[in-house]
Amino acid sequence: MANPIKLSDVCDFLERFAPCELAESWDNVGLLIGDPEQSVQALLTCLTVTPEVVEEAIEGQVDLIVTHHPFPFRPLKRITSADTVGQMLLKLIHHGIAVYSPHTAFDSCAEGINQQLATAIGLSDIKPLVPVELTEASSSIAQVGTGRWGKLSQAPTPLARIAEVAKQATSAEMVKVVGNAIDNIQTVAVGCGSAGELLSVAVEKQVDCLILGETSFHTCLAAKAQNVALVLVGHYASERFAVEKLATILADAFPGGKVWSSHQESDPIHFA
Numbered sequence: 702m703a704n705p706i707k708l709s710d711v712c713d714f715l716e717r718f719a720p721c722e723l724a725e726s727w728d729n730v731g732l733l734i735g736d737p738e739q740s741v742q743a744l745l746t747c748l749t750v751t752p753e754v755v756e757e758a759i760e761g762q763v764d765l766i767v768t769h770h771p772f773p774f775r776p777l778k779r780i781t782s783a784d785t786v787g788q789m790l791l792k793l794i795h796h797g798i799a800v801y802s803p804h805t806a807f808d809s810c811a812e813g814i815n816q817q818l819a820t821a822i823g824l825s826d827i828k829p830l831v832p833v834e835l836t837e838a839s840s841s842i843a844q845v846g847t848g849r850w851g852k853l854s855q856a857p858t859p860l861a862r863i864a865e866v867a868k869q870a871t872s873a874e875m876v877k878v879v880g881n882a883i884d885n886i887q888t889v890a891v892g893c894g895s896a897g898e899l900l901s902v903a904v905e906k907q908v909d910c911l912i913l914g915e916t917s918f919h920t921c922l923a924a925k926a927q928n929v930a931l932v933l934v935g936h937y938a939s940e941r942f943a944v945e946k947l948a949t950i951l952a953d954a955f956p957g958g959k960v961w962s963s964h965q966e967s968d969p970i971h972f973a
C-alpha cells in the first residue's frame with residue numbers, strides 16, 4: 702500500500718507545475734476549499750465546477766477537484782442553499798471535497814494550456830505574447846507568460862488550413878473565422894478561453910493570425926480592420942483538452958491515487 706497522499710502534496714505539485722504568481726491579478730487561484738492536512742485518494746479534474754461535476758465527485762468519492770475555472774470565484778457574503786453557488790459549496794464542504802484552481806497560472810506556465818495549444822498547432826520558436834518574469838531564478842523566463850506566438854513550420858499556410866488544424870487540435874465541433882480562407886499565414890498567436898485582449902499585443906508583434914477560445918463581435922471587427930485573422934475554437938474546446946492532459950500528469954505524479962477528468966461536464970453551447 703502506497704503512502705497516503707496529502708492534499709498539501711498535491712497543492713505543492715500544482716504550485717511547481719503552474720506557479721500561482723503567474724496568475725493574473727484579478728484571478729482567484731490555488732487551494733480554494735479544503736484542509737491541506739486531509740488525505741486525497743480520488744482526484745477529479747474539470748474545466749468548471751457545475752452541479753453535474755459536484756454530483757460526479759460525490760458519487761466517485763472524490764477528495765479533491767482540480768478545476769481550471771476558480772470556484773468560488775467572487776467574494777461571498779453568505780453560503781446558503783438559496784442559490785446554485787451556495788448549494789454546490791455546501792455539498793462540497795459537507796462531503797469533505799477540496800477544490801484547487803490553477804486557472805490563469807495554468808494558461809501561462811511552461812507546460813500550460815497556451816504552450817500546449819501552440820505546440821499542437823505546429824508552431825516553432827514559441828514565445829509568450831506577454832512574458833512574465835518569475836521570482837525563482839531557476840525558471841526559464843522565456844517560457845512563461847500570457848498567450849504564445851510562433852512561426853508555422855510550413856509557412857505560408859492558407860487561413861482555411863490553420864482553421865482545420867485548430868479544430869482538430871482542440872476537438873472543436875466547429876470554429877469561427879475572421880479573415881479570408883486563402884490568406885497566407887506565417888505567424889500565429891494563441892490565447893485560450895476569452896482572450897480578445899491579446900489582439901493589441903498580436904498587432905504589435907505583427908502576428909498574421911490569432912487563435913482564441915472566444916471574443917466579442919467588436920474585437921472581431923477590430924481584428925479585421927487591423928488585418929489580423931481570427932480563429933475562434935470556442936471557450937470549452939480551447940481549454941478542456943488541457944484538463945484531460947492535467948489528469949494524466951497528476952495520475953503520473955500520484956500513482957497511489959485514482960485520477961480522472963470529469964466524464965459529466967460538457968460544452969453548454971450546442972450547434973443547431
Ligand SMILES: [Zn+2]
Binds near residue numbers: 770893895936940
Ligand atoms: Zn476559461
